[in-house]
Structures are given as C-alpha cells and as structure tokens.
Amino acid sequence: MAGFQHSHSPTEEARDPVAERFNARLGLLLFVIYLAGYAAYVLINTFRPTTMEVVVFSGINLAVASGMALIVGALVLALLYAALCRLPNGGRA
C-alpha cells in the first residue's frame, strides 16, 4: 500500500476552464451516442420483442448480440474518452 496516505485533507486541483469545457463537451457527445444505442435497444425490446429473436451471426440472436454490443460499446467509448480528454496543463490524459 505504498503511496497511500490516509490522513491528509483532499486538496483543490488546478483548474483549466478550456480543458474542462472540452472534456465536458466530449463527454456529452459520447453520452448522446451511447444513449441512442441504449434507447434503441430498450425500445425494440419493449415494442418489437420478436425482432430480438432474429439470428444475426453464428447462431446468436439479436437479443444476445445487441446486449453484448452495449456492454463492449460502453468500454470502447470509455477508453476513447480517457484517451481524448485534456489535462488542466493542456496535455492529454
């Protein structure tokens, strides 16, 4: 547990409004992309559940394939966000 200090107070971090705005906009863009996928998934399950039975590849139906895609998609977008975000000093995360 080296480097783990339990007793100091949290400190204020350096602020950079430009980087913060960039990160916030990037986050919102990726959020909207994911929201579109999630909304489509939920709405198809709700109003066209039989569509989920269609086999899309290698004997896997749309229900399983789209569910797995949403899980993997969240990770891909998260990695993209982490890679593109800016640090307060103008650098990359």
Add this chain to the structure above:
Amino acid sequence: MIYERSAIAVIVFGIFVAVTLGLSIYLGRRTHTAAGYYAAGGGVPWFVNGVAFAGDYLSAASFLGICGMIAFFGYDGFLYSIGYLAGWVVALFVIAEPLKRLGRYTFADALDKKFNSRGIKLAAAISTLVVSVFYLIPQMVGAGVLIKPLLGLPHWAGVVTVGAVVVFIVATAGMASTTYVQFLKGSLLLIFTGALTVMILNRGLKVDTNPEASATQTVTKTADGELVNGKPHGRGDGEADLRPVGHVSKLPGGISETGPLGPIEFLSTLRESEVVVWPKTISEDGKTTTYTAKTKSGADLLRPGNSPTFAGLQKDSLPAKLNFLSLMLALFCGTASLPHILIRYYTVKDSAAARKSTVVGIAAIGCFYVLTLYMGLGAMTGGAMDVSNNNMAGPLLAKSFGPYPFAIISAVAFTTILGTVSGLIVAASGAVVHDVMTGYLKLDMNDAAKVRIGKLAAVAVGCVAVVLGIIFEQMNVNFLVGWAFSVAASANLPALIMLLFWKRTTKQGIIASIVVGMVSSLAWILLSGDTFKDVYGLKADDSPVPFSQPGLVTIPLSFVVLIVVSLLTRPKPA
C-alpha cells in the same frame, strides 16, 4: 431444499472474513482524521479505486440476483446486467469530473458548493440515508440466503453476522478499509467468476433423460412444518427433500453431450436445444406450491419476456411495457445517483484520476456482466438448482463442480455483500455527520468527534439494515435493488444534472427536486402492485398505480419540479 454443511466452505469463509477484518484493523490504525475516515484521505490510486468501484457496485443483486434470474427465466436477467452497466456511461461522461471538482466528502457537498444552503445539505443527507437503507435491504437478504447453505444457520443469523462484521469494518477504518475490502472483493469476484465460466464452457451441455429429473415437486405448509412431495421435509427415513433441478432435454442433431464449447458456440448450441425450466404455481389457500417441469426451446429462453417481471413484453400490455421502460430508465439514471458510488470519487486525488478509475470500473463491471449470462445459463442446465430459491443459483452452480468451487464462490459472494454494505454504511454515516450534524445543525465538532459520531452512526445504520434484512427475507434481491435505483435516480440525478448544466438552477429548486423525487418514488413503490402482493399480502390488482416501477413518472417529475421552482424563485436582477 436442505443444504449440507460443508467443512471446506466454513474454512474458506473463515479465512476470507479473517483477512477482511485484519485489513480493517491494519488500516484503522492509520486513520485519524475525518478526511481519512470519510474519503480515505483522497489518496487511493486510481486503479485500486476503479476495481473498488466494481467491488462497490457488483452487489448481491448482481452476483446472486441476476444469476438466479437468468437461471430460472433465461435472457430477462441479462436485461438488468445491461441496464446496470449502461448507468456507468452517465457516471463517466456526465457526472464524474464536475462532481470531483465540486465536492469533498459527500455528494451534498457538490450540490451545495454554489449555494451554501442548510436546506440542500439536509435534503441531500435524507436522500442519501433513504437510498442507502433501500440498497442495504437486498444485501442483507442476500447474506441470509448465503449463510444458510454455507454454515447451516438460519436466515436471521446470516443477516446478523454480516451486520456485525461490516459494522466492525466500517467502525475501524471507514473509507480506507472499505476501499481495500472492495478492491479485494472486486478482484476475487472477477477471477473466480471467470474461472467458473471456463468450467461451464469446458463441461458443455449434456442431455438428462432420467424421468425423475422432470418429476413435479410440491411444498405444502402445515401447522407442524413443511411437507415435500407429501412427506415431512427432511433427509431421514420417510422424509423427503426438494430435488436439485435444471437440465437440457434435447440437443441439436440428437446428440447426448456436446463436450467443451466456445463462448459463442455455447450460446448458439443452447439456442437450438430444449431446456427444462420450473415455473411454480401456488394453490388458492396459499399453502401448497407446485413446481412443474416445462420444456422450453433455447430460442425462447434467449429472448426477453419469460420472467413474471417482464412477461408483459410478449403480450400487448401497455402497463407492462411502461413498467419495463420505467425500470430501464431507472437503471440508466440510477448508477450515477447512488451515494456509495458518488463518494468513491472523493477517494482519488483529482478529476483525471476520477475519470481513469471510472474507466477501470466500467471494464471490470462489463466483464462481470458478460460472465453473468454464462453463469446463469450454466446454472439453468447444470442440474444443481434449488427450485424454491433463485438467489442461490450461482453458489449451487459452483457446487455442481465440487466442494472447493462452492466454498470459494460462496465466500466471494459473502465478501461481495460485506464490501457493498461497508460502502453504503460509510455513505450513510458521512451523510449523518458531515451533512446533517456539521452542515445543517452547524455543530462545531473537531476531527476526532466527527470520526467518533460517524462510527456511532455506522453502528445505528447497520442495526436498521439487519432488522430490514430479516423482514424482507422472501424478496428477490435483484428486484429490491431495482427500487433503490428508482429512488436514487428520482431524488438525486435531476438535482445533479441541472446544477451542472442549467445556470438558472436555484437552491429552492434543488431542495424541491430532491424532496419531490424521493417522496414520489417512495410513495409509488409503496402503492405498487408488487408491494401489494409481496409485502402486504394483498391483490396486485388493487394497487392504485398502473405499473410498479416509478422512474418513468418520478424522474421527469423531479426535473419539472426543479425547473418550475427555480424559475419561480430566481433572484431579481439588481
């Protein structure tokens, strides 16, 4: 079903608990300040915090509830997995960084930074306490469920054991020990569920042609106890116990065994197979429960709408469809509103670390949710399920591979509960001390007093959780967590989002939004058909609300209230 006590399981369980307590004592000696107690001094490395996110989040609901739901009803349990994970997208992309910049110990800090209002502190603290207690109930129920087969103790003893251990963990070192318990638990959960999935794939699928495997089973309550299949419940002469169930009745191509399968092959083979599932019916007098074998095609089980919760999806029932939409909305919005998740953003040093730890959390949690599908389907076809208790499907699946996997998986599940409960209790005690006592009541306390009162609050919340865990024994843990998400999303998310993205938000708007979101979602739950049926023992049809999940109504309502009140109370231009 009667579970045999396993000596190996008891030993492994003892080791896990001893390591957990040892870690707490070690870290407790190094925690002296309020910052150390409530936020681990802001010094947790981001990777550790990320895995601890997974530890916090993958609660009894995920491990026991989802696995059990998939084992009994197929794909429907996976809908929860997807909803739970999707919520992290909101947490990462929208909430994480600004929340880290605004707060210090609790999420009330973030809401209140701009306004410094006692009302906001009180409303946020009450909401934190309500959500934490709601979330604690299923964890405690899960503890009781687990301890039964593991140590052969009754449900209440499991709940009390967890309560005692967790209160010890939290009261010794607060957020520091909680974080490392979470890290340990998150790592173990991923490693061992991964190993279990490999064993499931390696075993493949096998047809069971024994007619007894499909014989109907009954449980009848009598004045003296229970009758199982017409005989007294027990393992002795003249007694009977429920038979473990779950098997494949037909494989594609008429083969009897597949041998080892790949991950895609497992799912595609199951889709072309026929599986025996066990729906239950209850007699009119409520005394006899009958479990009847029903053969279903794999294609049927791998589509939504097989469980009682989501059955309406396959019918043309608008309330059922709205109920589903409402749940999926609550899961999406709830994650970023859970107090024990939000406080974890204060244990790292800056917003970049908050971001990176969320990415690690998403990776770990995503992997786990992919594995839930295999574990659930493995339990469905592994011949080890207890028809009377779907929460036990995961540990019993492990048992079908031998006593060691069972011992380890049960101990990991127990540690899972310990971890989540510790996080919730730290969040609740932080709300009491930091938000109510020093924030709202303006009590002047030094660091030592804050830590001492926090520990007392942890003991009190632990006791409440124990009592509720005993009362709610019969509820599916996953279902209960769905409610906690609804309350969290309705009470907390609108205030957080609007504060971050709408400049005209006022303190009155925030307070009104939290109060209306919390009260309306709680009222909706208490008046819902599910509560009527499962808690009050009344007819679900008598419920005054059209569907059980509140989110679809109460989340937008909370947003609207915030906007209207903010507009009505906006400061006049100078």
